[in-house]
Each structure stands twice: as C-alpha cells, then as structure tokens.
Amino acid sequence: MVTFLIIVAIALASLAVWQLLRVFEGTAKLKGGDSFVPTDAENKYQGRMMLLFMFGYFAFFAWLYVRYAPHFLPESASEHGLVLDQLLDFNFLIITVVFVITHVFLFYFAFKYTYSSDRKATFFTHSNKLELLWTTVPAVFLAVIIVYGLSAWMDITDEAPEGSLTIELYPKQFDWTARYSGSDSLLGASNYNMISGVNPLGVITNGSLTSKQQELTEEIAGLKEELETVPKGGLKEEEIIETIGKRERQLARVSSFEGLEAASLVAGDDDILVKTEFYLPVGESVEFIFRSRDVIHSAYMPHFRAQMNCVPGMTTSLNFISRKTTEEMREITDNPDFDYLLLCNKICGAAHYNMQMVIKVVEPEVYSKWITEQETFAESIQPADEEGMAEATNVTRNEISMIEQ
C-alpha cells in the first residue's frame, strides 16, 4: 500500500514538473531571443552563488573542525606516534594553505570575471614563467614532505630492539588471540595444520603434536568405519574417501614436525594465549608478530598509530614503545571508561565490524603480576579429566557451526 502511494506521489510530482516546464517554454518563446546561453541576470546570479558557496564551504570546514577536532584520536600512546602526529600536522598545514588559496582564486575568479557582452576575455595562452613557478614551488614543498616523511617511516619500520617483548596477534573470523612468549622469551613454532579446538593457533609442542596425531588417527579410523556402512559407489562413499585422504595427508604433515629441533618443540609450552584483552608494560618495546588463520585481517591500534595487515601464509610484524598507561589515558581523555582497542581494519566477513580486543597498558609490575597469573599453553592443552577431553574434541567438530553463528 505504502509502495503504491509512493509511486502515485512520484507520478504526480513528475506531472507537476512537466506542467511547470511547459510554462517555462511558453514564456521563453514569448520573450524571444536566444535562450541557449545564460542571460546576464543568470550569469550574475551564478557568479554570486560561487562566492557564496566558497564562504559556505570554508564555514563548514571551520565548523567541522571546531566540533570534531576534540574527538580526533587523543595524544599518541606510543613513542613513534608523537613523530607521526607532528608529521601529520606539518602536512596538514601545507595542504590547508594550498586548499584555501586555490579555492579563493577559483571561486573569486569565477565571480569576478562573470560574463559581460561588452567585455572581451584576455587572450592569454601561456606563460613559461608562471608555469615554471608552479611546477617548482610544489616540487620544493614535496621534496620537504618526502624527506621528512621518509625519515619518520624508516625509523618506525626499523627492526625491534634486542630484548623486546614479543607478542603474536592471531586473527580469525571474527576474533583475536594474543600469544606471549612466556618465561623463555621465545614463541613456540606454529603451523596451521596443528589447529584444533584447544590449540587455536596451531602451536607445535610435544604435547600438542601427540594429541593432534591422536585426534587425526582417531578421526581417520572413525571415517574408515563409516566407510563400511555406506553404499558402494555412491557419492557419500566418494566424499568419505576424499576426506580420509585429506586427513592422512594432514597427519603426514603433522608428523613431519617431529623432526623439528627438540628445543623448538618445548618453546611453546610456556607460551601464554589470551583472548578479549591483553596487557602491555608501559615504556617497554613490544614487537608484534602477525599471521592469520583464514582471510586477510588488519591489526589496527589507532591510539598507538599502529597498523599491520595479517595475511594467511606469511608473517608480518611491527613494533612500538607505549608511553601512557590506560589509567593515564583515562585522565587525559577525561573518560573513566576509556580503553585502548585493537580493531580489525581489513574487510574480513560479516562480523568484521566487531573484531576487537582491549589493550591494557599498565606499569611493568602490574604486567609481571598479570602474566604470571595466566595459564600457559602446556596447561591449557592438558585435559583436566575425561570430560575435558571430550569437550576438546567436540569443539573441533562444532567449530563450523560456531563460526557460522
């Protein structure tokens, strides 16, 4: 019904305009003359509109600035961010000046040189001097911008200093896991073939290796049993045979990790995996390592002026030193609920908008206390009892439906 009404309304409105036009046409004919080019009155009017628009545009800019600049990101929570913010201010200064000057000229000229039939435009085809001027002046400014910008860039992308805290941030649709290297300061090896319900990052340790092998062996056995029960030559049979093949190949790949050095097979045991929030000690250099389980995600930590894509099949990294604790930032922003956030900033699926983790920046003592309270990887894969074991395998099976939700 509503649709119908709207269609009627549109039809009526078009009719009205149509009628209006016929009137226009009529009067144009009466007045006679060449109505193709704008009349003097129209030109004058439009020229004024140009000027008016210019003021309106600048006013809009100013209003937006006054209203929203206070809600830009607060002062940088990382050391390198301070440099970036300065660089940003410097670049903004330049482009704002260029923006304003060119717009003033553009709209003012449009207004000033509005058509008049008793004037002729100046025949001015080119001027090498002028053109040289506005090739070299931008070039000079750009040279400054390039040098300034690139020196900041090279600094920021420098390798992490020796002794940095290493944290892996591991995304999947649609959440993050953070992994700390634990007491040995070494992240254990990891591989996507090892992923299971209890081992979301596929960390390779002696414990996880055996349990993954066991899980796969059991699954293969189960599948083989099932194979006996399905009709021969059917689609179902084909499907099961294919799955068995896949699992066997996976098992072979997993088993090949037994060949890894003994040391790296224990490095993962003391790793610490956390979800929903992770802690950083203020003032210490942190190196972040990124992989991804499924699609490209991007680890975006706007308050630290830090971002890096997380790409399946490769590792990326970035490092920074935080300079304000969460508490301090709450005071600075005058917002007792303030928290630093890790967001996903590369389109990754339906819940891309809700892939976040809270970052708590705390004093080093608080950090040390927190980290010792966390469960290590070895503990987390230790089945507490029979029930725990059952749960663990269930998770694997149910993962599909979980993710779909």
Place this chain on the structure above:
Amino acid sequence: MATAAEHNTDHHHEETFISKYIFSMDHKMISKQFLLTGMFMAVIGMIMSSLFRLQLGWQGESFWILNFFLGDKWAPDGILDPNMYLALVTIHGTIMVFFLLTGGLSGTFANLLIPLQIGARDMASGFINLLSYWFFLASSIVMIVSLFVETGPASGGWTVYPPLSALPQAMPGSGMGMTLWLVSMSLFVVSSLLGGLNYVVTVINLRTKGMTMTRLPLSVWALFITAVIGVLSFPVLFSAALLLIFDRMFGTSFYLSDIHVAGELLEQTGGSPILYEHLFWFLGHPEVYIVLLPALGITSEVIATNSRKPIFGYRAMIGSILAIAFLSFIVWGHHMFITGMNPLLGSVFTFTTLLIAIPSAVKAFNYITTLWKGNVRFTPAMLFSIGMVSTFISGGVTGIILADSALDINLHDTYFVVAHFHIVMGLSAVLAMFAGVYHWFPKMYGKMMNRKMGYAHFWVTFVCAYGVFFPQHFMGLAGVPRRYYTNSEFPLFDEFIGMNEMISVFAIVGALVQFIFIFNFFYSMFRGPKASQNPWGSNTLEWTTPVEHIHGNWPGALPTVHRWAYDYSKPGKEHDFVPQIVPLEEGELDGGAGH
C-alpha cells in the same frame, strides 16, 4: 581529399530500426548506448548507496524501504543484514568505478568526441566498436544478475581481495555471486580493450587534414591517453581475475596458502594474497586515472569555451597528461604500505606517488588561470566543471597525506581514505560527466536541456556531495575504520553518531536530486527546444556537423583544420571564438604552435 569526398557522397543506406538503434556501428549511436547503460547502472549504484547510508546513519534501525528492496532474507524486519551491507558496498563501488566512470564515461565521450573532434567519419572499426558496447552490456547484465543469486552478490569490497573472495566458506557473497562478479569483470575488460584499441587507432590514424597532435583539443588528448593506459593495464586485471577463478574452481593456489577456514583445513599452499594485491593495484591505480583523465579532458573543453578564453598552458596540460599517465604505472604500491612490504620499497612508492602530485597541481593551477580575466558564462556545464576543479583540489591534497607511507599507517582503510578517493575520483569524475552531458547534449540529441533545472541540479548535488564526503575526513582522523556495518559495538566512536546521520541525509537528498537530472534529460530529449548548430560558440569540429545526425558526420568533404582549438577572444577578431576550420590570416600565428 578526393577519396574521402567520394567515400561520403552516397552514404545513405536504408536503415532498419535494429541496425540504427540496436546493432548500430555508428559511433554517435554507440556513444548514446554507453551513456544510457551507464546511467542505468549508476541509478542502481546510487540506490544501493542510499540503502547502506540508511543503515550507517541510523545503525540497526528498521526501515521498510530496506525490506522493500532487499526482501525478508537480506533485511528482515527492515533491518539490514551485515552480509548484505558488505554486498551493497561492494557492488556500489564496482558499479560506480567500472560501469559508470570507466565504461560509461570513456564509452560515451570517447565515442562521441574522438571522431567528431578529430574530423573522422567514424571510428577506425565500427564493428569492434559495436562489440565493445555489447561486451559492456553483457557485463552489466551479468553484474545485475549476480544481485539475485541465492547467496547474494560479491561482498568482499570492490577490490575483492582473496582469500576472502576466493572462499565461499568465508562469506556467502564469495559463492555464486563472486563467480558472476568475475565473469562480469572479465567481459568488462574485453569491452574496455576493444574500445581502447579502437580509440587509440582512431586518434593516430584518422585525424583530418591539418589536425596535428598539437592542435588536438585536450578532450581528445585525455581520451587518447586514457585508452592507452587502459590497454596497458586492463590485461593485468584480467590475469588477476583469471588466477582467482582458477583458485576458486580448480584448486590451484596462486593466492592461497596456510588456510584453515570455517573449521576446514585447505590444502593449498605456497600462494600469496599479496600477489593478487599487486596485480589488482597495478591496474587499480592506473584505473583511477582512467576515470580521472577523461573528466579532466571534458573540464578543459568546457572551461575554455565558457571562459571565452584559451585554456591556459595547452602544452603544459598535454605534458601533465603524459606525466600522469607514465607515473600512474609506478605508484600502485601506495595501496599496500601496510601489507608488510619492505620499508625501502615503501619509500620508493611514497616518492613516485608524491611526484604525481606535481603534474596534478599544474593542471589545477592552469584551470584557475584560465578563469582569470576570462569572460565566464555559467552554463550548467560550466558550473559542473568549476565544481570539478574544486573537488579535484580538495581530494587531491589529501592524497599527499596518504602518499606519506608513515602517515598511511594510521589512515589506511579508515574513512579518511573514503573521503579522499570519493572526492578526488568519484565526485570529480561524476561532476565532469554531468558537465559533459549538459555541454554535448545538443550534439547528441539535437535538443537543448533545460538550464534552470540544470542550475538546481548542480547546486544541490554539489552541496550534498561535499556534505557527504568532507566530514568523513574527520571520522578518519578519529580512527573510524571503513566497511564497518555499525560502530555501536564499542563506545569509541559514539561522537560520530550525529555526523553519520547528517551524512546520510545529505546522501539521500543528493540521490533524490538526480531525478531532476534524469527528468531533464529525457524530457529534453523529446521535448526540449531544438538546438542550433553551435549553441555555445565553440571552436572544435563537432560543432560544424549538422544538428541532425548523419552517417559519416559531415555532409560534404571532411573539414580541414587551420588552427588550434582555443582561439577564444583572440584580439582583432570579430567574434569571441574562431572555429578550427577558419584559415589563419596573413601573418597570424597559431596559438597552439607556441611562440
């Protein structure tokens, strides 16, 4: 010239409706076909943007109109589904960038202007031209069909990065919808290549007597170089799409490695999604100039004609077009600063990207100087062109910020980027396309468009366009990521609720106003006053053809060109324009030849 004269005399075969309007090989008709198809696609793209703006302005609220367009599946109870949100954003971007601003813009104006402005009877190959349109149409149809598949259209963003776009398990839109997207884009590439080759060959070979390269109007220069860029870069998109099709259908692993998705382990190893990004942006960045250069070409013509003044720095303008074209091939990495590329490589891309700002700046300054001491006549086309110069500057300057790899770390994929490219590319090209339609409508349809409606259309569009995109810079500076279905999951961006509402109001009003244009367009086509041969007092050759279209464009011999296209207000001349066909007087210097 004898051959040409013979060629044209008996050129009036009887034409059926089908050969005249449907399978036409006449460049003027093909141009109109491109325009109408492009406009149709644009309306779809525009409706989509209004729909997702409803969601972004009033997040999570119910609108019956969402349900009306999308049905119970994608907008149950009038609340937009997150997957559909991504699909809308994706198809909106694809349609606007490729179908409106590449196919529609180049297809319309290259076809209309190249033969008419260089003094040719038609394109080099009418048949290839016809094919180019029909591939474009087929591609558009496939894209539209993809909107109706069960799992929804492609939804991985207009750049369709794998693995997201490669894995149906990762999102519903990566199923059948994505397959159709790839098919459609492959057809599109074929259309672009056929068209582009034709444009290039035509400009090189079919210029009339006296039409040297340095007498070509800048519109032809721009369309010509655009076609060259397209011919060199579109094949790369084609290969990117092809490899993606292989990964999706045949289990290859060009882009896939180490993936465990939706509980399933994939066996592909050794590929890299980054390879796709390189291939995509190797086209993707030139593509933005494929969109922009024709827009600049149109603007050059319209501004010179309506300032009654030569375009300032004609040769510098050509030089900048060439410089931009060259540089556009070596800057693509600025879309990938934070993919973990070697920082040194990032530096190189920062450097080349910032270089491109120089020719861009030269163009902007030259437009402004063209207005200076001009005699500016505000036709609707002129208003749109001035608007275009403004958006080109407003959006161009923020490119300088983004080109700085260090600054891009925190701005990449935020609304700042959305603001940048919508203003510099989207708005500039759309405004210029409107300018082109208003300016050349008399040539296309032999009728005049209504000026008053043109004024209304311009001002509301222009204000709304800035109203939509200018505030988005501020969101970006606050760190608001793009492609978020809602920001309500955390309080960080609550301050921007009001701004989002305002943007949506501007967007929807701006969309509605386009119906004034559409009305004006069709009304004028049938009932507009009959155009005169040269309504704007222009110098270029298209205004020497008869108002009624004929095959072969000129009834007699082809015109001979004696001067550049910009003798406006030349001292000592009776009128404030001197068409290119007017011979030079004794001792008169040709403006374009330089001094």
